[in-house]
Amino acid sequence: xxxxxxxxxxxxxxxxxxxxxxxxxxxxxxxxxxxxxxxxxxxxxxxxxxxxxxxxxxxxxxxxxxxxxxxxxxxxxxxxxxxxxxxxxxxxxxxxxxxxxxxxxxxxxxxxxxxxxxxxxxxxxxxxxxxxxxxxxxxxxxxxxxxxxxxxxxxxxxxxxxxxxxxxxxxxxxxxxxxxxxxxxxxxxxxxxxxxxxxxxxxxxxxxxxxxxxxxxxxxxxxxxxxxxxxxxxxxxxxxxxxxxxxxxxxxxxxxxxxxxxxxxxxxxxxxxxxxxxxxxxxxxxxxxx
Amino acid sequence: xxxxxxxxxxxxxxxxxxxxxxxxxxxxxxxxxxxxxxxxxxxxxxxxxxxxxxxxxxxxxxxxxxxxxxxxxxxxxxxxxxxxxxxxxxxxxxxxxxxxxxxxxxxxxxxxxxxxxxxxxxxxxxxxxxxxxxxxxxxxxxxxxxxxxxxxxxxxxxxxxxxxxxxxxxxxxxxxxxxxxxxxxxxxxxxxxxxxxxxxxxxxxxxxxxxxxxxxxxxxxxxxxxxxxxxxxxxxxxxxxxxxxxxxxxxxxxxxxxxxxxxxxxxxxxxxxxxxxxxxxxxxxxxxxxxxxxxxxxxxxxxxxxxxxxxxxxxxxxxxxxxxxxxxxxxxxxxxxxx
Numbered sequence: 008x009x010x011x012x013x014x015x016x017x018x019x020x021x022x023x024x025x026x027x028x029x030x031x032x033x034x035x036x037x038x039x040x041x042x043x044x045x046x047x048x049x050x051x052x053x054x055x056x057x058x059x060x061x062x063x064x065x066x067x068x069x070x071x072x073x074x075x076x077x078x079x080x081x082x083x084x085x086x087x088x089x090x091x092x093x094x095x096x097x098x099x100x101x102x103x104x105x106x107x108x109x110x111x112x113x114x115x116x117x118x119x120x121x122x123x124x125x126x127x128x129x130x131x132x133x134x135x136x137x138x139x140x141x142x143x144x145x146x147x148x149x150x151x152x153x154x155x156x157x158x159x160x161x162x163x164x165x166x167x168x169x170x171x172x173x174x175x176x177x178x179x180x181x182x183x184x185x186x187x188x189x190x191x192x193x194x195x196x197x198x199x200x201x202x203x204x205x206x207x208x209x210x211x212x213x214x215x216x217x218x219x220x221x222x223x224x225x226x227x228x229x230x231x232x233x234x235x236x237x238x239x240x241x242x243x244x245x246x247x248x249x250x251x252x253x254x255x256x257x258x259x260x261x262x263x264x265x266x267x268x269x270x271x272x273x274x275x276x277x278x279x280x281x282x283x284x285x286x287x288x289x290x291x292x293x294x295x296x297x
Numbered sequence: 298x299x300x301x302x303x304x305x306x307x308x309x310x311x312x313x314x315x316x317x318x319x320x321x322x323x324x325x326x327x328x329x330x331x332x333x334x335x336x337x338x339x340x341x342x343x344x345x346x347x348x349x350x351x352x353x354x355x356x357x358x359x360x361x362x363x364x365x366x367x368x369x370x371x372x373x374x375x376x377x378x379x380x381x382x383x384x385x386x387x388x389x390x391x392x393x394x395x396x397x398x399x400x401x402x403x404x405x406x407x408x409x410x411x412x413x414x415x416x417x418x419x420x421x422x423x424x425x426x427x428x429x430x431x432x433x434x435x436x437x438x439x440x441x442x443x444x445x446x447x448x449x450x451x452x453x454x455x456x457x458x459x460x461x462x463x464x465x466x467x468x469x470x471x472x473x474x475x476x477x478x479x480x481x482x483x484x485x486x487x488x489x490x491x492x493x494x495x496x497x498x499x500x501x502x503x504x505x506x507x508x509x510x511x512x513x514x515x516x517x518x519x520x521x522x523x524x525x526x527x528x529x530x531x532x533x534x535x536x537x538x539x540x541x542x543x544x545x546x547x548x549x550x551x552x553x554x555x556x557x558x559x560x561x562x563x564x565x566x567x568x569x570x571x572x573x574x575x576x577x578x579x580x581x582x583x584x585x586x587x588x589x590x591x592x593x594x595x596x597x598x599x600x601x602x603x604x605x606x607x608x609x610x611x612x613x614x615x616x617x618x619x620x621x622x623x624x625x626x627x628x629x630x631x632x633x634x635x636x
Binding site: 020022105106107110134135136137138139140141142143145146147151152153154155168173174175176177178179180181182183193256257258259260261262263264265271273274275276277278280282283284286287288290291295296297 | 368370371372375395396399400402403404406407408410411412413414415416425427439440444445449450451452453454455456457458498499500501502503504505506507508518542543560566567574575595596597598599600609610611612613614615616617618622623626627630631633634635636
C-alpha cells in the first residue's frame with residue numbers, strides 16, 4: 008500500500024540573526040548578508056512526516072518547495088534526514104507572490120503529483136510570520152486542515168488524530184485524510200542528518216544544478232535515478248497565469264519604511280552604585296515603583 | 298453592504314478581549330468611512346453576546362447559533378463567513394491574530410480571493426496610487442505591520458479585492474466602550490443555509506483551555522530580557538527583580554527562541570503588546586518587532602552593554618552595563634530605600 012506524504016518547506020533568510028549590515032542604506036533588505044536556512048517549523052513538519060513514514064509500510068515523503076535554484080539545498084537537507092526526494096518549483100513567473108499566489112502555485116504543483124494522502128508544513132515561516140500558506144493551500148485543494156499540530160497521536164482507518172497546541176490550551180482533534188496539517192514549533196525537533204543518507208544523496212541535484220556543474224552527468228544520473236530532484240517551471244503545472252506572481256497577489260506593498268523612533272532625551276547612567284541608588288530613590292519618590 | 302465586519306471570538310459565552318479591541322478600532326474606522334460596524338458571532342447559546350458587544354457601537358450583530366458551531370473548527374466557521382460575506386460584501390473584515398483567527402482568516406481570504414495581512418500593529422485609512430495602472434484608490438485600509446523579522450515596517454493595501462482583511466493581536470488596539478446604552482440590530486442566521494453538513498469533517502475529541510497564569514498585559518511593572526541576558530540562569534535575576542518590584546517578567550522573541558523564557562512571556566509584534574508604568578529592558582537590542590509591543594510604556598529603562606543599542610533611543614534611562622552587575626544593585630537599593 009502506498010501512502011504519500013508531501014512536506015511543504017521554504018528556504019528563508021535567517022531573520023533571527025540579523026547583523027548590522029542586514030539593511031542597505033536605501034532601506035531595502037540586503038539578502039546577501041543573511042544566511043539562507045531551512046525554515047525552522049518546516050523542519051518540525053519534516054520530523055512528523057518521517058515518523059509516519061517509519062510507521063506506515065510503503066509510505067514515502069516528498070518535499071515541495073518554491074523558490075530560486077539554490078532552494079534545492081533544503082530538499083537535499085531533507086533527503087539527508089530521510090525524505091525520499093523532492094520537487095523544486097521555480098521561475099520568474101512566481102516572483103512577487105504574496106501568500107495567496109504562493110498557495111495557488113503550491114496547490115497546482117500538488118495536484119500534479121497525483122494522489123497525495125497527507126500534506127504537512129510548518130505553522131509559519133520566519134521571514135513573514137503570517138501562518139497563511141498552510142490553510143490557503145488546504146482551501147485551494149478543497150481539503151480540511153489541522154493547524155498548530157504538536158503530535159500526531161494516531162493514524163488508522165484513513166483517520167488522523169492530532170494534538171494541537173493553542174495559545175491558551177490544548178486540543179485533540181480527529182479528521183479524515185487527505186488533509187493538510189501545519190506543525191507548531193513546540194513539536195519535536197527534526198532528527199539530525201544521517202551519515203549514510205548524507206553520503207548517498209550528496210550529489211542529488213536539479214536539472215539546473217547539473218547543467219551548472221557542466222561536465223558530462225547524464226550517464227551518472229541515469230544510473231542513479233534517486234539523485235534527481237524534480238524541477239518544475241510554470242509550464243510544468245496546470246495553472247491560470249492570472250493567479251500567479253504579482254497579478255495573483257491581492258495584497259500590494261504600499262511602502263516600506265526603515266524604522267525611525269522618535270528619540271527621547273535619555274538620561275545616561277554608568278551603573279555605579281551611587282547612580283543606581285539615586286535612580287531607585289527617584290522611582291520610589293515619583294511612585295513609579297513601590 | 299460595504300460595511301466593516303469583525304469576527305467575534307467566544308469562549309464559554311464570553312467575547313474575547315481581542316474582539317472587543319477590534320470592535321473599538323472598527324467603530325472608529327466606520328466613522329471615518331461613514332459606514333456601519335457589524336459583528337459575527339458563531340457558536341452555541343449566544344444569547345448573552347448582544348449585551349456584551351452593543352456598547353462598542355455594533356450596528357448589526359449576526360448570530361450563527363447552532364450546537365455544531367462550538368467548539369470552533371475550521372471549515373464550518375469558514376463557510377459561514379465566506380457565504381455571509383458573499384451576501385453582505387463588507388469592505389473590511391477584521392479578526393484576532395489568535396489561534397482561531399490565524400486558522401480561519403487565511404482560509405476565508407483564499408476562498409474569496411481577498412488579501413489578508415497578518416499581525417497588523419496599526420490600521421489606518423488612506424489613499425493609494427497605482428502609478429503603473431494610473432489609478433488612484435481612495436479610502437483604502439492601510440494594514441501596517443513590521444516585516445522581515447521586524448527590521449522594516451510595511452504598509453500593505455488591497456486595492457481591488459474585498460473585503461480587505463487583517464488580523465491583529467490581542468492588546469495591540471485599545472478597548473473602549475462607546476455608549477453603554479447603545480443597542481444595535483440582531484440578525485439571526487439560519488446556519489444550515491451557510492454551512493454544509495460535509496464541513497463537519499474534523500471532530501474535537503478533547504479540549505483543555507487554560508486561563509493564562511501570567512498577566513503580563515495587566516502588570517504595571519515589567520522586567521523584560523533579551524538575548525543579551527545570556528542564559529536562562531541570568532534570567533533568574535530578572536525574576537528576582539520583578540518579584541521585588543511587584544512586576545512580571547517579559548522576554549523578547551530572541552530570548553524565547555533561545556529558550557531563556559516561556560513563549561507566553563514574549564512581548565512584541567508576534568507576542569503580547571504591553572503598556573506598563575515601567576518597562577525595564579535588559580539585554581534587549583530593540584528590534585522594531587519588540588519595540589512595537591512596548592513603546593507605549595510610560596517609562597522605559599534600558600540596561601545594555603552596548604551603548605549604541607537601538608532601544609536606547611526610546612528609553613528614558615539608559616544604563617550601560619551587564620545584567621549581572623546592574624540588577625543586583627537595583628534590588629539592593631530598592632530594598633534599602635522602600636519602606
